[in-house]
Amino acid sequence: MPLMAGSTPLTRHPVRVFEARVAEVRNLSPHFRRITFTGPSLRAFGVPGPTLDLRIKMLLPTPGHALRPPGTPNGYLRPGWYQDWLRQEQPGRGFIRSYTVRALRRTGPDAEIDVDFVLREGPRSHSGPGSSWAREVSAGRRAWFVGPDATAHTDATPLPESGINWNPRGARHVLLAGDETAVPAISSILETLPTDITGHAFLEVPEPADILPLTTGSGVQVVWLHRGGGTVPRGLRLRAAVEQAIIAPGREPFEYAWVGAEAGSVKDLRRYLAGSGLNPRTSEFRGYWSMGKSGSGTNGIPVPSGLEPRGD
Numbered sequence: 001m002p003l004m005a006g007s008t009p010l011t012r013h014p015v016r017v018f019e020a021r022v023a024e025v026r027n028l029s030p031h032f033r034r035i036t037f038t039g040p041s042l043r044a045f046g047v048p049g050p051t052l053d054l055r056i057k058m059l060l061p062t063p064g065h066a067l068r069p070p071g072t073p074n075g076y077l078r079p080g081w082y083q084d085w086l087r088q089e090q091p092g093r094g095f096i097r098s099y100t101v102r103a104l105r106r107t108g109p110d111a112e113i114d115v116d117f118v119l120r121e122g123p124r125s126h127s128g129p130g131s132s133w134a135r136e137v138s139a140g141r142r143a144w145f146v147g148p149d150a151t152a153h154t155d156a157t158p159l160p161e162s163g164i165n166w167n168p169r170g171a172r173h174v175l176l177a178g179d180e181t182a183v184p185a186i187s188s189i190l191e192t193l194p195t196d197i198t199g200h201a202f203l204e205v206p207e208p209a210d211i212l213p214l215t216t217g218s219g220v221q222v223v224w225l226h227r228g229g230g231t232v233p234r235g236l237r238l239r240a241a242v243e244q245a246i247i248a249p250g251r252e253p254f255e256y257a258w259v260g261a262e263a264g265s266v267k268d269l270r271r272y273l274a275g276s277g278l279n280p281r282t283s284e285f286r287g288y289w290s291m292g293k294s295g296s297g298t299n300g301i302p303v304p305s306g307l308e309p310r311g312d
């Protein structure tokens with residue numbers, strides 16, 4: 001619904017800040033921790049259809065300091081809010097990291113959101129603000145994130161502006177591939193795919209115990225891959241599985257690919273799939289994190305050498 005300033009309608013920004021409470025913290029497997037958020041503000045959280053690969057931006061405090069969330073006191077943001085946030089001083093600014101809405105439920109008076117955080121192994125120096133927060137948080141804590149404002153959406157709002165990138169544009173034979181950071185997104189997408197969609201989904205996780213329950217009514221064949229607890233290099237099995245699906249005799253070409261993983265692995269898969277005839281511009285290739293850089297995605301800040309995480 002548009003806001004009115006005098007007689008001039010103001011279009012609200014499609015995303016806003018939500019203040020929530022941690023309702024539950026539950027380990028799903030050795031490397032996945034599900035954190036459930038709730039609170040009255042979440043009544044306004046959402047997109048018109050299924051959440052698919054919907055991302056939110058967690059606003060994480062600098063340890064020991066209060067967070068100053070961006071936007072107005074009631075959470076409204078305006079275009080350019082991220083640049084404004086970058087100009088704020090630390091420690092109040094804190095950190096922003098992207099995560100996926102694994103589930104959105106509207107069963108009680110307030111909605112609930114599940115987010116599955118990857119817990120990395122190794123010494124604390126290998127953590128970042130996101131993984132450290134997920135490791136230490138407990139029920140009852142306050143949390144802030146930027147996500148889609150359901151009340152600000154109109155039919156004209158493009159889904160990417162709300163945080164959804166899955167867009168097969170009518171493709172019927174699809175490829176989904178990702179590491180553990182993309183397991184929540186791929187799982188949510190598969191849950192809502194219609195029966196007549198076929199293809200392959202490859203999910204690479206650290207170890208067999210990280211294979212999670214996943215349902216799909218589609219014809220997509222789901223294949224879990226694992227790195228044997230660190231004995232197999234990251235991305236190797238994912239690359240081999242994609243390659244096998246491409247070169248298998250009699251295979252049907254993929255019309256659309258959705259790939260989310262470590263940035264180097266995504267770059268390599270993009271190049272390989274483009275070489276196999278897929279148009280990368282109409283597919284979705286997204287670095288979910290970069291080895292040796294802090295910050296979600298491909299544009300992180302280099303971490304000082306000696307503090308890089310292990311490859312598992």
Ligand SMILES: Cc1cc2nc3c(=O)[nH]c(=O)nc-3n(C[C@H](O)[C@H](O)[C@H](O)COP(=O)(O)OP(=O)(O)OC[C@H]3O[C@@H](n4cnc5c(N)ncnc54)[C@H](O)[C@@H]3O)c2cc1C
Nearest residue numbers: 098099100118128129130131289290291292293294295296
């Ligand atoms: C659209 C999108 C959706 C995402 N959804 C999820 C999600 O649902 N769950 C989830 O857990 N992550 C998700 N991610 C990935 C997550 O944002 C990154 O892993 C992020 O770097 C975590 O922040 P951090 O503060 O823990 O580490 P950072 O401060 O960003 O990084 C610190 C160090 O850890 C390394 N590092 C970062 N991530 C990993 C990793 N997964 N494994 C090993 N080393 C790592 C970095 O290379 C760096 O050296 C998503 C990313 C994007 C772009």
